[in-house]
Amino acid sequence: MKITVNLYYTGQNGSARAFVKEMVESGVVDAIRNEDGNERYEYFFSADDPETVMLIDQWRDQAAIDAHHASWMMEKLTALREKYDLHMRVERFTPIENEAKDERFIRS
Template sequence: MITVNLYYTGTNGAARKFAEEMEKSGTADKIRAEKGNFRYEYFFSMKDPETVLLIDAWEDQAAIDAHHASPMMKSIAELRNKYDLHMRVERFVSEDLPVGDEGFIRK
């Protein structure tokens, strides 16, 4: 699994308005329904009210590539421009926990 953390930053609550419009418009639900999507969820920072975190997880690079090639990306780009957002991205590839680490995970 590949997890991408996207930090959207704007001014005057723009990042939060962007996330709210993504949800209300149904765009976020369409992305969640795409083949290979495991997670698409927004989080709001308690420390920085002008930044919203999107955690976006995919089965593999092919699923991400298909998403990026979809017509939905044009809508997302238009919304980012509408709210004048800037982005920072982190990317993680999941792996099994090393033996012994399970003892530190409370389920």
């Protein structure tokens, strides 16, 4: 079952944006995107809170997430979170049944 996780990284004085920059420049983002089971790994910057960055992290299933968590990339990611003193909030989503109920509210 597909799993989507929204992670909100919050820091001070631009540290969350610096974290993203280093994640990209170090190649960790590309490595994660190329992992088996990764379907989306994308950062977004808040219009309301310049000190918070949101990551949409989507995986094929829990096994793919578990493999990711056991990888060298998590060690690097954790070290960078510590380096930039980021705090996190996490939301986890799975697909809902009968998604067609909402189709009339969505403009394609």
